[in-house]
Amino acid sequence: MVTDHSDGMGFFPQLLGGDPGLLATPQGRKWYDEINSGKGADAAIDIVTSFGKGQMPKGFPTPGTPAYRGAWRETIKAAEEANEPGRFTAFIGYEWTSNAGGNNLHRNIIWRDGGAKASLVEPFTTLPPLGSPNPRDLWNWMAMVEEKTGAEILALAHNGNLSNGRMFPIIESFNGKRIDREYAENRTRWEPLYEATQIKGDGETHPFLSPNDEFANFERWDKGNLDLTEVKKPEMLEFEYVRSAFKNGLKMEAELGVNPYKFGLVGSTDAHTGLAAVEEDNFFGKTSSAEPSPDRAMHPFVKTDKAVIMGWETTAAGYAAVWATENTREAIFDAMKRRETYATTGPRMVVRFFGGWDFEAADANNRMPARVGYTKGVPMGGDLNNAPNGKSPSFLVAALKDPIGANLDRIQVIKGWLGKDGLTQERVYDVAVSGARTIGADGRSRTSVGSTVDVANATWTNTIGAGEMITVWKDPDFDPALRAFYYVRVIEIPTPRWTAYDAKYFGVKMPAEVTMTTTERAYTSPIWYTP
Amino acid sequence: MIVRLLREPLLQFLALGAMLFALYGLAGKRSVEAPEKIVVSASRIANLSDGFARTWRRLPSDQELRGLIEDYIRDEVFYREGRAAGLDRDDVIIRRRVRQKMEFLADDMSVPEPADEQLAGYLASNPERFRAEDRFTFRQVFLSTTRRANTIDSDSKQMASILAQADGAADATVLGDPFLLGEEFRDVSPSKLTSIFGESFAKQISVMEEGRWQGPISSGFGQHFVFISERVLGNLPPLEAVRPLVHREWANARRLEAEQKLYASLRSRYEIVVEAPRANAAEAASR
Numbered sequence: 001m002v003t004d005h006s007d008g009m010g011f012f013p014q015l016l017g018g019d020p021g022l023l024a025t026p027q028g029r030k031w032y033d034e035i036n037s038g039k040g041a042d043a044a045i046d047i048v049t050s051f052g053k054g055q056m057p058k059g060f061p062t063p064g065t066p067a068y069r070g071a072w073r074e075t076i077k078a079a080e081e082a083n084e085p086g087r088f089t090a091f092i093g094y095e096w097t098s099n100a101g102g103n104n105l106h107r108n109i110i111w112r113d114g115g116a117k118a119s120l121v122e123p124f125t126t127l128p129p130l131g132s133p134n135p136r137d138l139w140n141w142m143a144m145v146e147e148k149t150g151a152e153i154l155a156l157a158h159n160g161n162l163s164n165g166r167m168f169p170i171i172e173s174f175n176g177k178r179i180d181r182e183y184a185e186n187r188t189r190w191e192p193l194y195e196a197t198q199i200k201g202d203g204e205t206h207p208f209l210s211p212n213d214e215f216a217n218f219e220r221w222d223k224g225n226l227d228l229t230e231v232k233k234p235e236m237l238e239f240e241y242v243r244s245a246f247k248n249g250l251k252m253e254a255e256l257g258v259n260p261y262k263f264g265l266v267g268s269t270d271a272h273t274g275l276a277a278v279e280e281d282n283f284f285g286k287t288s289s290a291e292p293s294p295d296r297a298m299h300p301f302v303k304t305d306k307a308v309i310m311g312w313e314t315t316a317a318g319y320a321a322v323w324a325t326e327n328t329r330e331a332i333f334d335a336m337k338r339r340e341t342y343a344t345t346g347p348r349m350v351v352r353f354f355g356g357w358d359f360e361a362a363d364a365n366n367r368m369p370a371r372v373g374y375t376k377g378v379p380m381g382g383d384l385n386n387a388p389n390g391k392s393p394s395f396l397v398a399a400l401k402d403p404i405g406a407n408l409d410r411i412q413v414i415k416g417w418l419g420k421d422g423l424t425q426e427r428v429y430d431v432a433v434s435g436a437r438t439i440g441a442d443g444r445s446r447t448s449v450g451s452t453v454d455v456a457n458a459t460w461t462n463t464i465g466a467g468e469m470i471t472v473w474k475d476p477d478f479d480p481a482l483r484a485f486y487y488v489r490v491i492e493i494p495t496p497r498w499t500a501y502d503a504k505y506f507g508v509k510m511p512a513e514v515t516m517t518t519t520e521r522a523y524t525s526p527i528w529y530t531p
Numbered sequence: 532m533i534v535r536l537l538r539e540p541l542l543q544f545l546a547l548g549a550m551l552f553a554l555y556g557l558a559g560k561r562s563v564e565a566p567e568k569i570v571v572s573a574s575r576i577a578n579l580s581d582g583f584a585r586t587w588r589r590l591p592s593d594q595e596l597r598g599l600i601e602d603y604i605r606d607e608v609f610y611r612e613g614r615a616a617g618l619d620r621d622d623v624i625i626r627r628r629v630r631q632k633m634e635f636l637a638d639d640m641s642v643p644e645p646a647d648e649q650l651a652g653y654l655a656s657n658p659e660r661f662r663a664e665d666r667f668t669f670r671q672v673f674l675s676t677t678r679r680a681n682t683i684d685s686d687s688k689q690m691a692s693i694l695a696q697a698d699g700a701a702d703a704t705v706l707g708d709p710f711l712l713g714e715e716f717r718d719v720s721p722s723k724l725t726s727i728f729g730e731s732f733a734k735q736i737s738v739m740e741e742g743r744w745q746g747p748i749s750s751g752f753g754q755h756f757v758f759i760s761e762r763v764l765g766n767l768p769p770l771e772a773v774r775p776l777v778h779r780e781w782a783n784a785r786r787l788e789a790e791q792k793l794y795a796s797l798r799s800r801y802e803i804v805v806e807a808p809r810a811n812a813a814e815a816a817s818r
Contacts, residue, residue, distance in 0.1 A: 018588075036588050348726065350711055367709045400711045403729040403751045434677075467677040467752045468711060 001091040002078045003108060006123040007051065007131065009094070010061045010071030025057035041289040045302065049227045052102040054127060062130055063122040072122050076115040083114075085328045092118045096155070098126045100133040102227040103173075104162035107138065107191070112152040112333035120149040134174045139186040154337060156263075158195035158270060160245070161203050162226040165236030168245035168261055170252065184252060184260035193336055196242050196343045196523050197267040197318035199278065199286045204489070204523055205243040208234050213428050215412075215491060215519065219315040219345075223307040231306050246526060247416045247424035250483040253530075254418060264339025264381045264525030265487070267318025276319070279346045279405075280518060281458075283316035283498035290314065294506040297499055297514060312514045316498040317345035321522075323379065339381025342488075342524040347402035352470075353380040353488045355527035357387070359394035364470045369398055380488070381525040392478035393529060397431055398470035399490045399522070406520070407465025409434060409449040409491045413473055417484035431473040434466035434493075443476065451494040455516045458496040458504040465493035480531060487526040494519050569607050571600055579603060637793040638786050645781055651770050653781045660780060661773050663765035664720035667736060671714050672707035672756040674747070679708075687747050687754045694744035694756055703744065703758070710752070718763070728755070 015022055015032060022028035027050065034043035050056060061068040075094065082090035091110050098105035111118045124141040125131030132138070142153055160167030172179055196203045201221030210216040224231045238244045242265065249261030269278050270286065277284035285291050290301070290311060297312035321342045324335040335341065342351050352369060356377025366372045373379065373396045384393055401408050411432040417425050429443040437447045452461045475486070497518040503510050510516065579599040583591040591599060619625050654661055672690060679686050690706065697703045704714040712727060724733035728750045735748045741762055747754035770777060 033588070036586065352711065365709065367705070368713060369709070369711060370713075398711050401751065403727065403732075405751070462751070468675065469677075470709075470711065 001093045001108070001110060002075055002082070003093050003095050004071060004075050005095050005097040007097055007125045007127055008056065008060050009075075009123065010065075010067035013071070014059075014061060014067050019059065021059040022057060025059065027055075027057040028059065041287075044287070044289075045227070048099075049102070049229070051097075052099045052227050052229070054100075056127070062127075063125060064130075069122060073119065076118050080115045083329065087327065089327055089329055089332055091329060091333075094123045096124060096126060096138055098133040098135065098138075099226060100126075100173075102225045102229040103164045103166050104159045104226040105133065105135060105157065105166060106159060107135070107155040107157045108195075109138075109142070109153055109155050110333070110336075112154075112329060113150075114329070117149045117151040120151075121145050136174070136183065136186065139190045142190050152333065154193070154333070155191050156193040156195055156266065156336075157191060158198055158268065159200050159203070159226070160194075160240040160242075161201050161206075161221050162224075163240055164225040164230055164232060165239040168239050168241075168248065170239065170248060179252065179256075179260060181256045181258055184256050184258040187260040188258060188262050192263055192339055193266050193341060194242060194245075194263045195268050195270075195318075195320075196265040197315070197345050198270045199314050199317065200270060201313075201315055202317065202345065203240070203242055205241050206237050208237050209241060209244050210426065210428075215428075215489070215521070218519070218521070219313075219317070221309065221313065223309060224304075226302075228302045228304040228307045228309065242523070243414065243416065243426060246485050246487075247418075247426060250416065250418040250485065251422070251424055253483065254422075259528075262528065264336070264341045265343045265523045266320035266322075266336075266341050267343035267345060267523075268320055269318070278316045278318065280316050280496060280498045280520075281501050283501070286314055292502065292505075294502075294508045297502055297508075297510060312499050312510065315345070316518075319344050319346065319348065321349075321351070339525040340379050342380060342522050344522040345518075345520045347405040347492060347520050347522070349402055349405070349408075349490060349492075349522050350398075350400040351488065351490055351522050351524055352396065352398040353524045353527070354378065354396040355382065355384055355393055355486065356395075357384075357391045357393060359396050359472045359474075361472050363396055364398075364472050369396060369470060372396065378527060380527060382527050384527060384529045385531075387478075387480035387529070387531070392475045393486070393527075394472055394474040395431075395486065395527070396470075396472055397488055398468070399432075399488075400468045401466075401492070406460060406492045406495045407434065407462045407467055408469055409465055409493050409519070410445065411469050411471070412489045412491065413486055414489055415475065415477075415484060415486050417479075417482050419482065427477075428489075429473070432469040432471040434469070435464065449493050451517070453494050453496055453500075453517050455496060455500050456504070458500045460493070460495050462493075483531065484529045485526040486529070488522075488524040490522040492520040569604060571603060575603070576600065633793075634790050637790040645778065647770065650774065650777045650781055653784070654767070654770055654773070654777050657780070658767045661777065662767050664722060665737065665765050666718045666720055666763045667724070667759055668717045668719075668761040669715075669736070669757045669759040670704050671710070671716070671758075672704055672744070673710045673714065673752070674754040674756075675708040675710075676753040679753070683754060690754075690756060691747065697744055707756070708753070728752070 015028065016035065018032065023032055031043040031047060034040065061071070076092050079090040079092040082088065092115060093108055093110040096107045096109055098107070109123070124138055126133045138155065142155065145151055145153060157167060166173045170179060171177065172183065202219040205213065205216050206220065206222060207217045222232050222237070238248070245261040249259040252261070253259035269276060271278070271284070272287045273284055273291070275284045285296060290296050297310070299311045301309045301311050301314060321344060322332050322335045323340040324331040352373060354373030354377040358376050363372050363376070377396065378384065387393070395413065397411055397413065399408055399411055410430050413429045413431050415427050415429065419425055430439050430445045433439060433445040434449060437445050439445045450464050452463055454460065494517045497516055499510055499514050500516045502508070580591055580596060583595065583599060613619065672694065674683055674686055674690060676683055693706065694703060707714070721733040721737055724736060732748050732750050732755065736757060736759070739745045739757065739759060741759040744756050744758050746756035748757065
């Protein structure tokens with residue numbers, strides 16, 4: 001997808017072109033001079049911060065102005081030119097960059113349709129009076145677009161980890177009230193997906209929220225909000241991460257009758273370079289100022305008097321995988337709507353996940369696992385209801401490693417549920433592990449797969465782990481009266497992190513605090529059980 | 532592509548540099564006669580001032596301009612003395628830079644817009660560059676490294692001899708292990724195969740025959756025997772479907788041609804002697 005930020009679309013061409021109106025403002029002049037004297041990265045941070053405070057200079061393009069309209073048309077044109085049905089799909093879209101107070105509530109808006117419909121409107125922005133940073137207003141705008149233009153659109157948010165407790169609220173930050181049925185209905189209608197992993201950190205869960213999950217401490221960005229103007233407090237975390245949002249979704253559903261957080265998972269880069277280069281050995285960085293160089297790891301990504309996020313903390317992730325019937329806008333969009341998707345942190349793994357009531361061990365040996373999966377159950381993103389008497393849900397789970405990537409350590413099913421006491425719970429089950437390791441009665445394999453990583457040479461070998469895994473797993477602790485969700489996490493064997501490749505390639509020494517290995521992974525959309 | 536390249540400031544700079552370099556070559560002859568004299572001409576000063584303004588978006592102050600001129604003189608002194616001392620010779624970076632400038636000199640900066648006939652002709656005479664990808668329909672017998680960790684090599688040999696006897700119509704795929712993406716692949720292109728199995732698989736299958744079991748092909752997953760039942764050769768699209776691509780390739784071909792022509796004419800001025808390599812050097816080269 002080709003996107004630009006909703007607010008100030010066309011701003012940068014205008015600024016770089018030295019637009020006299022913009023240069024007449026003190027901010028415009030300052031940024032222009034900074035960019036032209038090689039301090040573009042400083043200017044960028046200042047622009048983001050000023051935007052977060054709603055302090056943009058006069059002349060900042062808004063919908064309806066020629067600069068804005070021109071930029072939106074360019075975006076549409078780029079997607080239209082690149083789109084080649086059956087071979088390469090390019091969606092039309094933009095990012096609604098809601099960043100009130102520096103708290104990231106960004107959403108990408110995607111069109112199922114082509115330019116004829118997309119060009120009938122201009123993007124919804126976040127700065128009043130034309131726009132609003134409140135997602136409720138975005139949803140109203142989306143409803144208006146569908147009604148007026150006949151288009152189909154969806155929104156997907158990212159970086160709840162930089163929202164300081166506002167991405168998956170129970171109390172809305174904009175009005176201080178508990179979310180109501182209208183919020184829940186709109187959220188689940190317009191936001192079928194969430195971006196669980198990307199360059200600005202991983203969003204599945206956090207060690208504070210999942211203390212018994214030894215894979216939870218992964219690519220954490222928990223120092224503050226997007227521009228680090230406010231530090232993170234532990235009580236914010238529950239409203240930022242995917243797993244706790246799924247859990248709170250069950251709670252809200254019991255209360256409101258609708259689950260606001262019934263979304264599927266994808267990963268994406270959020271790269272501002274136009275490159276899909278987020279594998280560890282080809283990581284090209286988030287922006288042009290963070291492209292490979294000997295010192296990029298030690299250059300601050302964001303720095304304020306409150307905290308600093310270093311370049312080495314950026315994550316080489318992720319990709320969106322969609323089980324679509326064909327490579328077209330329509331088929332991929334429809335698959336995204338039904339949440340038949342998964343996220344990976346960089347490897348191109350194949351992951352299957354089906355849930356039903358009748359899967360049996362022999363199905364794991366079927367030569368057509370997908371056929372038996374669709375026949376007997378629902379795929380990732382689907383629903384299970386009406387548990388047959390005495391039956392527990394069973395799941396067909398399979399993963400194939402990246403053809404040129406590392407082997408797999410294990411497949412896990414993450415279950416969350418709403419207890420009789422109204423409290424949410426979570427549990428991690430290992431369902432397939434490589435080699436001769438076994439899974440205990442507690443559903444866990446406590447033996448590590450080990451590591452073959454040679455950090456100094458940035459290499460590893462596939463002498464441990466498995467190339468493929470497939471199994472049938474039945475929930476051993478099922479209670480048909482309780483709401484639950486299940487999703488799959490596939491863990492790769494340890495591999496060198498991009499920082500190890502950088503150290504080797506540039507011959508630089510990384511400080512001790514820099515993480516040098518990684519365990520890449522995939523997260524599927526959940527399958528929900530509703531009594 | 533070419534148009535975008537020409538808009539690149541670096542290229543513009545290099546092209547400008549190449550012209551200056553050519554001019555300098557003429558001027559250089561004079562400087563040999565009077566090596567002790569450095570003239571900073573009015574046009575040179577204007578150049579320095581323009582360069583400053585391009586970076587800082589304003590003209591230099593008098594003091595800054597004096598600094599620029601002093602720096603230029605310092606450059607010139609070191610440059611002349613360095614060259615006189617032979618420091619430019621056998622320097623890989625300087626050689627590469629000079630060669631690059633020479634190659635840019637050859638680039639015709641004003642390639643005229645080609646007529647449709649020219650592009651159609653180019654398309655017809657270079658079909659392999661524009662042909663759609665071939666598509667393969669095949670079945671596989673898969674032997675999984677994960678399932679057969681210790682026996683895969685012997686199993687693979689055994690499978691090869693079984694399949695050598697197999698009738699193509701018989702369903703031999705059940706002899707192998709299940710594969711998550713199945714054992715039948717319909718109408719898939721090499722680029723799709725690269726994303727499923729890796730690049731080496733796609734390359735190997737591209738040169739295999741149809742109608743019999745072949746392989747094994749190794750992948751990150753294990754060993755694959757394949758039976759190609761159909762190969763559809765990619766067809767050559769009409770010009771209107773690929774015009775921008777053909778235009779880009781045509782312009783690039785013109786550029787390479789000009790470069791080659793310049794090189795050939797320059798090279799013809801030299802008598803070139805290549806000595807036989809020393810024995811150990813040849814050995815090192817063959818390793």
